[in-house]
Amino acid sequence: MKFNKQLKNNLKKIIQISKKRKKLSGFIIGNTTKLEKNKFYFTPIRVTEKMILSGLIVYSEVYAKLAAKYIDGKVDYVLVDAEKKIPPQKNGIPSNIERRVREILRKSKLWAYKGNDLTVDAVDILLTFLMKEDLRGIGGKKIAVLGAGNIGTKISLLMVERGAKVLLTRKNFRKLHGTVNTLNSIKPYYTLEKVNPIRDNFKAIQSADIIIGATNGKPVISKDMLSKLRKDIIIIDVGKGTLDKDALSYAIRKGMRVHRVDISASLNGFVNKSLMIEKMHLKKSGRRKILGEIIVSGGLLGNSGEIIVDDISRPKFIYGISDGSGDFVRDLNSIQSKKIKKISKYFNIA
Secondary structure, eight states, X not given: OHHHHHHHXXXXXXXXXXXXXXXXXXXXXXXXXSOOTTSEEEEEEEEOSSEEEEEEEESSHHHHHHHHHXXXXXXXXXXXXXXXXXXXXXXXXXXXXXXXHHHHOSXXXXXXXXXXXXHHHHHHHHHHHHTTTSTTTTTTOEEEEEOOSHHHHHHHHHHHHTTOEEEEEOSOHHHHHHHHHHHHHHSOTTOOOOEEEESOHHHHHTTOSEEEEOSTTOOOBOHHHHHTSOTTOEEEESSSOSBOHHHHHHHHHTTOEEEEOOOHHHHHHHHHHHHHHXXXXXXXXXXXXXXXXXXXXXXXXXXXXXXXXSOSSSOOOEEEEXXXXXXXXXXXXXXXXXXXXXXXXXXXXX
């Protein structure tokens, strides 16, 4: 079976590379609403700072379960998509690959992630980098987001929070208005720019500085549309196929900047954050009494007067004294200062 053969080959490569480079091994199981002929496809091997990963995107719980059974115990970590993108089963029960994989795994550690959020984060990182030489950054730019689905909506909120004027499109104009009203109601109060609904894609892009295609693979940008735009416009294809083939060829020929979304930086960040939080909770989190004082670490909420440190077992840094409301006491009195000095001396903290 093609699925089993490719799964075994990919897993073999992951394990070989991770051992050679002395890194952790991981396998991603994601899901998608974009139906493929085989109801699955494998993703390339990715090398992050601390982990070597490959992955599988499925349109069916069946392949998620087959993969989980085979890889359990063979890799250190399995990353499974927590988003529910697969249609319900025939009996009406919602499809849930995270639940199915959790039921199977016994040896490999499981991390739940959100695939769409990695994509949105990647777009945000890319645009922040591309705008780094601009005095205002993304602020003040006119950004056309084509497609008001999950990803397009989240990108729109991020961009308007950065001060961009966002033009959001969707075929269903009634639903689009509802989405836009929601986004504008939850954006920061003092953010002046707004998300604006537009029915026509060309009207949205003709005056834009940046185009973000988020139509889940449906081509909505043609060669004729691009021919009417200025050549320094930035285009990001999130939906993998927002531009038709003629439009892409034209853009490349004219030197227009067309970017695809690369989640490498987002994935690397997710792996590092997950390892750090895992370490914090397993080794650094807790509450203990030292010389009559309570020290707290690992993200636990401190009671009033408790001392917050970086590591409950061997602290190397004291953050401060809790005010009992999730924050620190800003101005320490003499008694509180003595408490910190006492704990610093005990643990030999400079």
